[in-house]
């Protein structure tokens with residue numbers, strides 16, 4: 439089996455495949471298997487200081503079907519009072535751990551933005567029961583920066599829609615090592631995760647999917 443290596447190791451992965459959406463680029467296998475394994479170990483070490491927790495939805499207070507945590511100066515949190523970016527973890531009140539170097543390098547490679555990411559939101563999906571409903575990433579001031587998403591572990595069915603909730607949508611798969619850039623004219627498109635396919639990857643002990651999104655939150659000075 440061959441794996442496409444990260445861009446700095448091979449020019450093969452430097453071109454995104456067509457998704458049909460202007461501003462959404464898919465880089466299949468941007469992280470090779472060795473890089474994926476190293477990153478999972480690094481993430482698990484970080485989870486010691488910022489354990490994944492089950493967020494609750496604004497208003498209803500209902501629990502999400504995924505677990506979340508963050509790395510970076512700002513973490514995205516879902517609380518009964520609303521969504522927010524917070525410099526500290528609600529559970530421990532401590533700052534979030536630093537964004538792993540491999541992810542800062544990914545941002546340098548693909549974001550084409552003059553400032554580093556401030557948030558790496560970590561979503562942990564259990565297959566097959568976790569999902570993420572259609573939503574827009576709109577809590578950032580720096581909407582001129584893309585959101586970079588890296589998938590690890592089990593493959594998911596990712597859905598992209600339009601700019602209103604009921605617009606036509608289409609889905610495609612995101613597999614372990616795939617990077618998706620959500621930016622430009624598509625930065626505010628609705629998107630979500632329909633489901634995660636159990637047993638589709640052996641990367642994560644016990645199965646499941648980890649999604650990492652790198653975000654610039656504030657406008658650079």
Ligand SMILES: O=C(O)CCC(=O)C(=O)O
Nearest residue numbers: 559561575587631649651
């Ligand atoms: O898990 C994914 O691939 C998408 C995550 C997402 O849309 C988000 O965190 O805002």
Ligand SMILES: [Fe+2]
Nearest residue numbers: 573574575629
């Ligand atoms: Fe999102």
